[in-house]
Amino acid sequence: WVPSLTAPCPPSMKSPAVVGVLCTDSQGLNLGCRGTLSDEHAGIISVLAQQAAKLSSDPTDTPVVCLESDTGNIMIQKHDTITVAVHKLAS
């Protein structure tokens, strides 16, 4: 098994409610995406995670940014240098 950037995408897409996944670096470069999330979302996803992190002075306290809607949620979390967004439908 060769680790690749797209590797996390299929396993998370196997979870039935997940309809979109996106990985981006700290500057908004799209590292890989599947489903409903695509290139044009990479910028805003990286920026949202960065801005939310400023709310806490503790650098280890990384928040999960949730964009909630009637149909589902988009959850964004920053992990070190990359930011991952998961679009999950409401069950």
Next chain:
Amino acid sequence: MGCCYSSEAEASDQEEETKRLLEPAASPPSKVLNGAEQSYHNLPSARTDEQAMLSSILAKTAINIIDVSAADSQGMEQHEYMDRARQYSTRLAMLSNNLTHWKKLPLLPSLTNQPHQVLASDPVPFADLQQVSRIAAYAFSALSQIRVDAKEELVVQFGIP
């Protein structure tokens, strides 16, 4: 968006705010405090402490009081009033021409007309948040394992006899 209030800010703005809007007239309004003023100036140098305190209180009040009714105001005639109104409205019109970019700002979209229902709805399930954290950690470890696998020489000599 900018900070409207910060508790750490120095209270140095308060001095500006407490500056008088109406400058006290050069001579304090004579109507109200005539008698008191005269007595202040005419008292003999030797007086009891109590009297001194009372008169100092009176003086402080006189300085701090702003008698609006006694403020010097000239009556304006009707035509003057109309002239000024016209002047102000033309000035406003000139200024508002420079503020065109404000008029173009779109209104924020109204996302829902039932905010209490939205706010009272269930929070994002914790299992989902954990799943996202797991996916993020997994992706980061995959990214950190990317490395160059050099199998051949980069520079190759052609076999030219």
